[in-house]
Amino acid sequence: MINTIILAAGQGTRMNSKVSKVLHLVGNKVMLQHVIDASDSITDSIHIVIGHNSDSIQKVINNNTINWVYQKDQLGTGHAVQQALPNIKDGSICVILYGDVPLIKTSTLKILIEQAKNSDFSILTVIQKDPSGYGRIIRGPSQLIQSIIEHKDASESELKIDEINTGIMAIRGSLLKKYLNQIKPNNSQGELYLTDIVEKAVEDNVNITSLICDDSSEVMGINDKNNLAEAERAFQLRQVKGFMSNGLTIKDPSRFDCRGNFTFGNDCIIDTNVILEGDNEIGNNVTISSNCTLKNAKISDNTIILSNSIVEDSIIGTHSTIGPFARIRPGTNVGNHAKIGNFVEVKKSSIGNNSKVSHLSYIGDSSVGNDVNIGAGVITCNYDGVNKHQTVIEDGVFIGSNSQLVAPIKIGKYATIGAGSTITMDVPSEKLTLSRNKQTTISRWKRPKKK
Structure with a gap:
């Protein structure tokens, strides 16, 4: 079974708009609908985490097949995904997507899911010429992923890494639940980072596979x-x-x-x-x-x-x-x-x-x-x-x-x-x-x- 969790609870203050960020248009279609369309044909259920302007988002999308999950307080991506965990079965593959990353392709998600079926955990990364502001992929001597460090928490040497975390991942439901319950807000923002589950999985010797996205526009996040x-x-x-x-x-x-x-x-x-x-x-x-x-x-x-x-x-x-x-x-x-x-x-x-x-x-x-x-x-x-x-x-x-x-x-x-x-x-x-x-x-x- 494939579950998709789409995070769409953020306020999007840098858009300087009363309209929710995920409801802004790309190609005359709201960004969140792009993400839904990309995942709809390859998933069994879609869970969308909403917070700010939740009523307007549900009204615009107007899809009875979606399970809407409300996040009252925005305490980080890890906390957002936690809100959807009661709907996730242990044996399922769970795909994490973002309502403000509208250009992700169905074909890319198919490959990511297949990798997760084989390894239980797969992460989508991309090589970015200017990685400023993005979490860096930390790899060990054998080039296996060791952790993901957020930009604001990265050291000078880590900031030079050009492979970045897109935030998009596919993971076995049992592992997602296990590691989300283990992470703590050990960062400057006091938030629960979803990316911290990577380090927990490495400690358990989980084989984390990765897929490098060839087209950086696919994983472009919209902030302004x-x-x-x-x-x-x-x-x-x-x-x-x-x-x-x-x-x-x-x-x-x-x-x-x-x-x-x-x-x-x-x-x-x-x-x-x-x-x-x-x-x-x-x-x-x-x-x-x-x-x-x-x-x-x-x-x-x-x-x-x-x-x-x-x-x-x-x-x-x-x-x-x-x-x-x-x-x-x-x-x-x-x-x-x-x-x-x-x-x-x-x-x-x-x-x-x-x-x-x-x-x-x-x-x-x-x-x-x-x-x-x-x-x-x-x-x-x-x-x-x-x-x-x-x-x-x-x-x-x-x-x-x-x-x-x-x-x-x-x-x-x-x-x-x-x-x-x-x-x-x-x-x-x-x-x-x-x-x-x-x-x-x-x-x-x-x-x-x-x-």
Whole structure:
């Protein structure tokens, strides 16, 4: 049986935030959820030790399968793990993880667990160029681990050691209980250090195996907003490598963010400063130009999203063009071979096949048919101050520039609206409809002169 204990009781004062440290986001997912996800598939039960902001943590995670353990007083990592011991069986393997170390991989934990099954005790370490602030791994002449010394308690020679303790370990439940009951707060902080169980195990001649983590970002602890930004970039680069390995072209991996789930077809290109949020899907031969944001969008084959455009909770058909500087708001469905041009906003509307809204227009709460051409500056006036109303534009309609369509209204098939019109009533099919004041020229008028 595999038990996972995740420590998440700390206050995280260096984050300078009212939000619990483990609830800060990496890749738009709270750090604690990252740790849960990494361990969930390889563990039989998860026990999370909480203290500060415990109610908010439980509310955000909202997982009925988790056993929540409350630590009233924060007296060190050893004390935190002690709170979960009543739930741990002697013969089980217990994995110790941390809610503020979000990038640990499932594959790494699998290896650590297998080692612990063979030796009863395995520790995850990493070689750190700058080990300041971290506990050092003390090895004997045969290179076996002898102890772990915390930075603040280390001697000058021990501080030169670059192999550090990540805090992550897998240990037989019976040993964990035995040694946690033996340790004492013999340190400058007066706390119970989990790492002190290593020395106790050495005294009992327990064979402590170790796994050196190749990727230091995996075991990066988050203490402040600087660390949080570093973790975010490390997470994004990890994702980018996977995407590119599967055929996605990303122009600059350092300027790409995926904060959710992303699937893509063949021969897709993503330019710089693109942000993906939520669940996004793009088909084959799709190009996302620079400075675009997609949120819960589905982009079909051979479509181009031009620069500085936003597509949110919407579906875009095949061979279509969006942007530049277009905003596609939730509830929009754009058909095939359609064009939504620069500075066009579309909200909760359907745009038919081969239809064009080329520039400077607002289409809201509308049903636009096939082969429709909407000129520049056209506005659907869908809101009367209280309720939203529907505009229906049937197939083949041509709407001249700078027209206003006051909903509720229906424009019949192949109708033409003259430029500059304000249309307040339904328009018949195949007719020209316009609404303009008569043009007048005043012959005796003279332009005023500046006094």
